[in-house]
Amino acid sequence: MSTHTIQEEIPGTVIFDGRMAMKGYALNKMCYSFNGAAARDAFRADEEAYMEKFGLNEQQKAAIRARNVLQLIDAGGNIYYLAKFAGIFGLTVQDVGAQQTGMTVEAFKEYLRKQGE
Amino acid sequence: MSTHTIQEEIPGTVIFDGRMAMKGYALNKMCYSFNGAAARDAFRADEEAYMEKFGLNEQQKAAIRARNVLQLIDAGGNIYYLAKFAGIFGLTVQDVGAQQTGMTVEAFKEYLRKQGE
Amino acid sequence: MARIIGGLTSSHIPAVGNAYARKMFEDPYWKPFFDGYPPVHGWLKENRPDVAVVFYNDHGLNFFLDKMPTFSIGAAASYENQDEGWGIPTIGTFEGHPELSWHIIEGVVNDGFDVCSCQEMAVDHGFTVPVQLFWGDREENPIKTIPICINTVQHPLASPKRCYEFGKAIGRAISSFPGDEKVVVLGTGGLSHQLDGKRAGFINKEFDLMCMDKIVDEPETLAKLSIHDLVREAGAQGAEFILWMAMRGALGDKVAEVHRNYHIPISNTAAGLMLLETRA
Amino acid sequence: MARIIGGLTSSHIPAVGNAYARKMFEDPYWKPFFDGYPPVHGWLKENRPDVAVVFYNDHGLNFFLDKMPTFSIGAAASYENQDEGWGIPTIGTFEGHPELSWHIIEGVVNDGFDVCSCQEMAVDHGFTVPVQLFWGDREENPIKTIPICINTVQHPLASPKRCYEFGKAIGRAISSFPGDEKVVVLGTGGLSHQLDGKRAGFINKEFDLMCMDKIVDEPETLAKLSIHDLVREAGAQGAEFILWMAMRGALGDKVAEVHRNYHIPISNTAAGLMLLETRA
Numbered sequence: 157m158s159t160h161t162i163q164e165e166i167p168g169t170v171i172f173d174g175r176m177a178m179k180g181y182a183l184n185k186m187c188y189s190f191n192g193a194a195a196r197d198a199f200r201a202d203e204e205a206y207m208e209k210f211g212l213n214e215q216q217k218a219a220i221r222a223r224n225v226l227q228l229i230d231a232g233g234n235i236y237y238l239a240k241f242a243g244i245f246g247l248t249v250q251d252v253g254a255q256q257t258g259m260t261v262e263a264f265k266e267y268l269r270k271q272g273e
Numbered sequence: 274m275s276t277h278t279i280q281e282e283i284p285g286t287v288i289f290d291g292r293m294a295m296k297g298y299a300l301n302k303m304c305y306s307f308n309g310a311a312a313r314d315a316f317r318a319d320e321e322a323y324m325e326k327f328g329l330n331e332q333q334k335a336a337i338r339a340r341n342v343l344q345l346i347d348a349g350g351n352i353y354y355l356a357k358f359a360g361i362f363g364l365t366v367q368d369v370g371a372q373q374t375g376m377t378v379e380a381f382k383e384y385l386r387k388q389g390e
Numbered sequence: 391m392a393r394i395i396g397g398l399t400s401s402h403i404p405a406v407g408n409a410y411a412r413k414m415f416e417d418p419y420w421k422p423f424f425d426g427y428p429p430v431h432g433w434l435k436e437n438r439p440d441v442a443v444v445f446y447n448d449h450g451l452n453f454f455l456d457k458m459p460t461f462s463i464g465a466a467a468s469y470e471n472q473d474e475g476w477g478i479p480t481i482g483t484f485e486g487h488p489e490l491s492w493h494i495i496e497g498v499v500n501d502g503f504d505v506c507s508c509q510e511m512a513v514d515h516g517f518t519v520p521v522q523l524f525w526g527d528r529e530e531n532p533i534k535t536i537p538i539c540i541n542t543v544q545h546p547l548a549s550p551k552r553c554y555e556f557g558k559a560i561g562r563a564i565s566s567f568p569g570d571e572k573v574v575v576l577g578t579g580g581l582s583h584q585l586d587g588k589r590a591g592f593i594n595k596e597f598d599l600m601c602m603d604k605i606v607d608e609p610e611t612l613a614k615l616s617i618h619d620l621v622r623e624a625g626a627q628g629a630e631f632i633l634w635m636a637m638r639g640a641l642g643d644k645v646a647e648v649h650r651n652y653h654i655p656i657s658n659t660a661a662g663l664m665l666l667e668t669r670a
Numbered sequence: 671m672a673r674i675i676g677g678l679t680s681s682h683i684p685a686v687g688n689a690y691a692r693k694m695f696e697d698p699y700w701k702p703f704f705d706g707y708p709p710v711h712g713w714l715k716e717n718r719p720d721v722a723v724v725f726y727n728d729h730g731l732n733f734f735l736d737k738m739p740t741f742s743i744g745a746a747a748s749y750e751n752q753d754e755g756w757g758i759p760t761i762g763t764f765e766g767h768p769e770l771s772w773h774i775i776e777g778v779v780n781d782g783f784d785v786c787s788c789q790e791m792a793v794d795h796g797f798t799v800p801v802q803l804f805w806g807d808r809e810e811n812p813i814k815t816i817p818i819c820i821n822t823v824q825h826p827l828a829s830p831k832r833c834y835e836f837g838k839a840i841g842r843a844i845s846s847f848p849g850d851e852k853v854v855v856l857g858t859g860g861l862s863h864q865l866d867g868k869r870a871g872f873i874n875k876e877f878d879l880m881c882m883d884k885i886v887d888e889p890e891t892l893a894k895l896s897i898h899d900l901v902r903e904a905g906a907q908g909a910e911f912i913l914w915m916a917m918r919g920a921l922g923d924k925v926a927e928v929h930r931n932y933h934i935p936i937s938n939t940a941a942g943l944m945l946l947e948t949r950a
């Protein structure tokens with residue numbers, strides 16, 4: 157039987173479901189293109205034109221310009237594709253984690269380490 | 274339970290299973306490309322170069338040169354993709370049927386009609 | 391809740407798209423085929439469904455052997471008919487219903503079906519020809535669509551039984567959608583035909599008529615057939631009958647046959663048309 | 671008949687690929703991670719499997735949201751590691767075993783799994799990092815591979831139970847392959863981690879250790895977890911644990927734990943390594 161129970165929220169966590177998928181398709185498609193070196197170069201050469209080509213909406217464009225991961229997620233971005241965007245700037249998952257949690261990278265690394273104790 | 278029973282042969286019929294898939298990948302990939310008008314033009318302009326680009330083997334190349342559907346199937350071709358190859362020459366499924374059964378197109382059409390009686 | 395009001399089946403032969411474009415409705419070759427459709431047009435006018443969920447098979451346009459899913463469900467805002475490599479004129483885009491698509495995808499994955507979700511999907515004659523035959527001008531007769539593609543290209547294919555069960559899961563999911571949409575379910579393709587090999591041109595009238603009879607009240611009997619049975623009895627491309635099985639599954643236990651037409655041949659194919667109404 | 675001799679699990683963190691390329695085996699940050707692997711190398715040297723069937727998840731290299739299958743099975747002669755858009759050096763191609771792939775695909779479709787067959791497939795770190803960690807130089811330690819990808823990108827995901835059952839079907843199919851191949855099955859990814867959102871950096875040691883304990887003798891208990899349970903307890907990307915469940919399913923009823931390692935953190939992740947041997 158299909159059960160479409162509303163799941164309780166998990167704090168600080170966005171489930172990338174159909175609702176998010178509908179919201180973020182253009183943004184995610186652009187980020188997926190960054191697998192290719194030529195695409196990364198094209199983006200670097202003219203960010204605005206590149207975003208326009210993929211039909212990003214204003215919220216998505218603003219989040220890309222701000223390099224702000226929480227805003228990108230809110231605009232429908234999926235972390236697997238956003239990681240390729242972050243890669244253009246040489247950001248690691250720890251840099252991205254620090255940005256999202258409002259910690260310094262050092263504090264974020266320490267937070268990770270402590271959970272192993 | 275998985276049952277890998279050997280199925281009895283169906284006369285005049287090739288099941289496009291994994292065995293055929295392994296055999297025909299390059300040929301089918303080339304034929305799939307013919308969805309695009311530019312690809313059809315490129316093939317028309319230089320058949321040999323186009324076949325080479327997709328890595329067809331000698332058997333496949335010979336079958337393409339002969340426009341022979343039974344040979345193409347034998348070389349691993351799948352009818353869904355081969356139909357796009359036939360389309361380049363404006364051949365209908367009835368032309369293709371006549372060629373495979375060794376009938377004239379008129380006789381093939383009559384054969385079809387009779388089965389409705 | 392959304393409600394399934396009926397099921398439609400139709401062949402989707404490419405040549406029909408051509409004949410339709412050239413309005414050959416009165417041509418002696420085409421008339422016995424096209425004459426089957428007006429009663430369905432009348433029913434559609436009367437019942438005005440909002441959404442068509444269309445079980446079809448892709449013929450090498452949207453899917454290639456690099457990634458060949460068994461069951462694919464469209465989840466896009468619209469679906470474009472693209473060049474298939476030969477002469478059928480393309481007929482634009484079809485409006486989707488992504489909210490219902492995602493509701494269906496959640497329902498069937500939850501029910502243990504391993505679907506491929508498609509947020510972009512080009513549709514070929516397998517989808518467009520039946521939608522055109524039933525709705526004609528979509529400006530005049532607007533219809534939202536959800537294409538559901540079942541693999542018939544690369545064996546192993548899903549069995550008739552699995553497709554029937556898949557249809558049932560789709561039916562449950564539609565019926566639990568919070569909305570007041572009226573839905574029709576299409577099974578496109580078939581009936582008996584074979585395009586390839588020395589047996590090309592094979593048609594099996596007796597088997598087709600048996601299938602049209604039994605799909606109304608005894609679909610479980612047809613669910614016992616194997617793919618090998620279908621290929622042997624209905625021809626290599628007659629295996630498309632699994633799309634009818636999925637349609638039938640979605641309709642639920644009881645249906646009434648309202649209309650049918652059967653004609654041999656269109657192109658290489660025995661063309662079957664049915665209109666089934668759901669009954670409580 | 672082919673025979674499954676054991677199962678291996680490993681994290682597949684991209685940063686590991688980098689550290690491996692730079693041979694940072696003795697670096698203080700990396701040593702507790704890399705030190706887990708030599709016992710497995712010894713076991714592999716002793717047991718010499720011919721094929722590795724690798725359950726992994728694609729991270730946006732081979733699959734995009736336009737076509738996102740739940741279960742995909744590689745059926746190619748070789749698989750290429752391609753640029754993922756950031757700094758990991760690509761490490762060439764991996765040899766396939768298409769005959770066994772097709773045998774598996776036939777078996778599982780026959781068992782009611784709706785897979786996507788992939789005759790061409792680019793593999794990312796989810797696949798390459800564990801194969802490299804276990805086999806190192808593939809010239810020296812040749813291994814045939816069959817990548818099996820499970821969707822963890824687009825929800826709804828297949829449940830732990832469905833993945834466990836999928837693994838069982840894969841196991842049955844492998845065991846009925848007419849050949850004398852020795853097969854190991856890999857479950858890659860996990861354990862707890864979350865990359866996105868305000869909860870980024872979340873790790874759950876207690877939950878991970880429970881999973882490592884129970885997966886040996888009580889996988890059925892873990893199969894009761896929902897995806898939502900996994901995301902809550904193991905983090906958004908901790909849902910990759912479904913890959914371990916598929917691996918475990920393939921091993922059959924009885925296994926013995928031969929080796930394990932658990933270390934926090936590598937990158938944002940709790941890294942878990944296990945070697946399980948099948949028992950009759």
Ligand SMILES: [Fe+3]
Pocket residue numbers: 402447449516579580627630
């Ligand atoms: Fe068809």
Ligand SMILES: [Fe+3]
Pocket residue numbers: 682727729796859860907910
């Ligand atoms: Fe991962």
